[in-house]
Amino acid sequence: MQLSQDELKRAYRRMYMIRTFEERVVKESEQGNIPGFAHVYLGQEASAVGVCHDLTDEDYIGSTHRGHGHCIAKGVDVRGMMLEIMAKADGLCGGKGGSMHIADLKKGMLGANAIVGGAPPIAVGAALTQKYLKTGRVAVAFTGDGASNQGTVFEALNMAVVLKVPAIFVFENNGYGEHTHVSYACGAPSIAERVRGFGLPCEVADGMDFFAVHEAMRRALEHARGGNGPYALELISHRFLGHFIGDPQAYRLPHELEAARAQDPIPKFRRRVVDAGLLQDADLDLIEREVEAEVEAAVQAGLAAPPPDPAKSLTTDVYKTYA
Amino acid sequence: MPKKTYLQAINEAVRSEMKRDPRVIVIGEDVAGGQGGSGEPGGVGSVFGQMKGIYGEFGPERVIDTPISESAIIGAAAGAALTGLRPVAELMFVDFVGVCFDQIYNQAAKFRYMFGGHATTPMVIRTAAGAGFRGAAQHSQTLHPLFTMVPGLKVVMPANPYDAKGLLIEAIRDDDPVIFVESKFLYGMEGEVPDESYRVPFGEANVLREGEDLTIVAFGAMVPRALQVANALAKEGVDCEVIDPRTTSPLDQQTILESVERTGRLVVVDESPPRCSLAADVASIVAEQGFRLLRAPIRKVTCPHTPVPFAPQLEDAYMPSPARIEEAVRATVGFN
Ligand SMILES: Cc1ncc(C[n+]2csc(CCOP(=O)(O)OP(=O)(O)O)c2C)c(N)n1
Ligand SMILES: [Mg+2]
Numbered sequence: 001m002q003l004s005q006d007e008l009k010r011a012y013r014r015m016y017m018i019r020t021f022e023e024r025v026v027k028e029s030e031q032g033n034i035p036g037f038a039h040v041y042l043g044q045e046a047s048a049v050g051v052c053h054d055l056t057d058e059d060y061i062g063s064t065h066r067g068h069g070h071c072i073a074k075g076v077d078v079r080g081m082m083l084e085i086m087a088k089a090d091g092l093c094g095g096k097g098g099s100m101h102i103a104d105l106k107k108g109m110l111g112a113n114a115i116v117g118g119a120p121p122i123a124v125g126a127a128l129t130q131k132y133l134k135t136g137r138v139a140v141a142f143t144g145d146g147a148s149n150q151g152t153v154f155e156a157l158n159m160a161v162v163l164k165v166p167a168i169f170v171f172e173n174n175g176y177g178e179h180t181h182v183s184y185a186c187g188a189p190s191i192a193e194r195v196r197g198f199g200l201p202c203e204v205a206d207g208m209d210f211f212a213v214h215e216a217m218r219r220a221l222e223h224a225r226g227g228n229g230p231y232a233l234e235l236i237s238h239r240f241l242g243h244f245i246g247d248p249q250a251y252r253l254p255h256e257l258e259a260a261r262a263q264d265p266i267p268k269f270r271r272r273v274v275d276a277g278l279l280q281d282a283d284l285d286l287i288e289r290e291v292e293a294e295v296e297a298a299v300q301a302g303l304a305a306p307p308p309d310p311a312k313s314l315t316t317d318v319y320k321t322y323a
Numbered sequence: 324m325p326k327k328t329y330l331q332a333i334n335e336a337v338r339s340e341m342k343r344d345p346r347v348i349v350i351g352e353d354v355a356g357g358q359g360g361s362g363e364p365g366g367v368g369s370v371f372g373q374m375k376g377i378y379g380e381f382g383p384e385r386v387i388d389t390p391i392s393e394s395a396i397i398g399a400a401a402g403a404a405l406t407g408l409r410p411v412a413e414l415m416f417v418d419f420v421g422v423c424f425d426q427i428y429n430q431a432a433k434f435r436y437m438f439g440g441h442a443t444t445p446m447v448i449r450t451a452a453g454a455g456f457r458g459a460a461q462h463s464q465t466l467h468p469l470f471t472m473v474p475g476l477k478v479v480m481p482a483n484p485y486d487a488k489g490l491l492i493e494a495i496r497d498d499d500p501v502i503f504v505e506s507k508f509l510y511g512m513e514g515e516v517p518d519e520s521y522r523v524p525f526g527e528a529n530v531l532r533e534g535e536d537l538t539i540v541a542f543g544a545m546v547p548r549a550l551q552v553a554n555a556l557a558k559e560g561v562d563c564e565v566i567d568p569r570t571t572s573p574l575d576q577q578t579i580l581e582s583v584e585r586t587g588r589l590v591v592v593d594e595s596p597p598r599c600s601l602a603a604d605v606a607s608i609v610a611e612q613g614f615r616l617l618r619a620p621i622r623k624v625t626c627p628h629t630p631v632p633f634a635p636q637l638e639d640a641y642m643p644s645p646a647r648i649e650e651a652v653r654a655t656v657g658f659n
Contacts, residue, residue, distance in 0.1 A: 035633070035635050036456065036457030036633065037458070087457070087636075088634075093633075095632070096633055096634065098634075099459075100459055101459055113461075114460075114461035115422065116419075117391070146390070146391045149390035149391050150391055151392060151395070176360065177391050179353045180359060183359040184388070185358075185390040186390070250357065250362050250363070250367075251362040252360055252362055256361045307634055307635070307636045308637055309636070310636055313637065314627060314632065314637050315628070318628065
């Protein structure tokens with residue numbers, strides 16, 4: 001399906017935003033401006049952006065520990081994200097959550113998740129709400145290849161089929177769960193084949209190609225919104241860095257990494273739209289400058305922002321009113 | 324005696340038990356690392372390096388990397404233990420117990436009793452616990468109270484490298500399921516650790532400092548903090564006894580009660596939310612069995628009743644700090 005110029009620009013903006021944001025997260029983390037550990041989404045931009053492209057704020061996504069890309073693709077404010085990752089009082093979660101727990105319910109973002117396999121059952125519940133309230137909306141669960149082996153995921157897949165809810169399971173297969181390859185950890189010939197065994201369709205698509213992801217997701221949405229129950233995608237992708245910032249990656253040889261980088265989704269997108277005459281290089285360059293400025297502003301705001309005050313917020317939000 | 328870290332002590336304990344007993348296996352996520360990847364397997368040795376080099380020494384049959392499937396990891400360890408192996412399973416962070424608690428709580432812990440004493444489940448679950456790393460709500464908990472309240476489990480909280488090795492060897496040789504709670508905070512702690520194998524028995528507290536004015540009972544990472552406060556206050560003439568129970572189940576109640584009999588004052592330091600914590604448990608034991616020994620109300624120094632926050636300022640306020648321990652000691656000593 002042909003996307004409009006505005007839509008193409010939006011997709012490029014989001015992919016480039018993820019790239020710029022994550023590169024900056026790496027830098028700020030190395031400089032000690034980001035507490036704790038962050039898992040970045042570099043390399044996988046096309047997956048999140050392709051999946052979220054046709055979602056509205058009323059559709060839900062459940063994310064993973066590698067969640068910044070999902071947030072940005074869903075339209076979450078990067079300033080609020082950066083403040084949260086930098087543990088500031090005005091971060092999206094008041095500095096209580098951090099990188100692995102960013103959530104923005106107004107944007108339909110049900111949270112990054114530091115428990116591997118935590119999101120799919122929650123997405124089934126969010127999809128149940130949509131079915132019950134007849135909203136016509138869907139819930140998407142992002143799940144890694146490693147997480148795909150978790151019992152919670154199997155239970156969620158089965159129950160989504162049984163309850164026939166509009167859930168879309170997106171398996172982002174970037175080859176590794178921490179330091180273990182999917183070929184070792186997944187006993188089935190492929191994730192998709194195993195998923196199909198649960199009784200729902202599962203398409204395999206090139207997660208490094210925005211257009212391939214978007215096309216597959218279009219079919220998933222048609223299926224789920226049409227009341228036909230859940231749908232799944234397996235997106236073949238690569239993470240450009242290690243599991244966490246500073247991971248020495250002894251388990252992955254350089255040639256593999258080079259091959260992955262050759263598939264960089266961002267120049268791939270640019271070549272494709274420019275060669276087809278859909279957008280000009282100048283359009284994309286302008287987007288890049290705007291994105292860079294926005295990320296720079298978010299970082300500066302984050303660095304300047306005050307941290308949370310324990311006297312004010314340590315014991316709030318445990319319950320609706322803390323007693 | 325050679326100096327080693329807490330981390331090395333754990334590694335040595337597992338190695339020496341694997342050498343001694345071919346039924347001992349290691350199972351968990353990335354305990355070797357690199358399986359199926361383009362590089363060599365075995366380069367990871369657990370995420371904090373606790374099992375470093377063990378794959379190289381014992382190979383894939385005895386150092387088993389698993390999918391990310393905690394229910395199956397812990398359940399398989401229970402099943403293997405029930406049928407003749409002695410698994411040392413790794414639960415990467417204790418927080419992940421939420422995924423697999425049934426296999427611990429309804430299965431492994433209950434086999435012996437439910438089966439009329441005919442079952443033996445010699446398994447160890449090693450797991451990393453504790454806050455202070457900005458790991459936020461799902462990577463920073465302690466959760467030892469959760470395990471301690473389960474009949475059938477033994478729960479070990481080593482607070483120094485010597486104990487880490489001796490308690491882990493004891494855990495591996497124990498015929499019941501043992502939760503071995505490793506403190507992330509203490510992995511780098513150095514201390515004297517003998518090269519040879521030795522055991523530290525369960526249920527025997529370590530008295531780190533004798534004192535006459537007040538008893539401090541502390542667990543795991545809180546032990547060095549309590550000792551630091553006691554040493555500082557000693558200069559002012561406040562003489563604290565510091566007790567590390569080493570295991571929360573079994574708990575050495577006698578050492579605690581005998582100490583309170585001398586001091587009449589008790590502060591319990593526990594890195595947990597306060598309700599149903601070890602601090603609450605020890606306080607209730609002393610209140611019930613040592614009511615007449617007390618000359619002041621028992622003070623608990625714990626975390627607040629909240630999840631672990633991410634921001635450093637919040638997390639530092641969450642933790643039982645030396646300042647809060649000191650405040651509790653002063654208030655208790657000053658009580659008339
Ligand atoms: C229940 C649980 N088990 C283990 C972990 C530790 N852990 C965090 S991320 C991760 C790997 C996940 O791999 P994958 O699902 O492929 O996602 P990716 O990191 O590749 O995005 C593991 C094992 C966890 N956070 N939660
Ligand atoms: Mg992966």
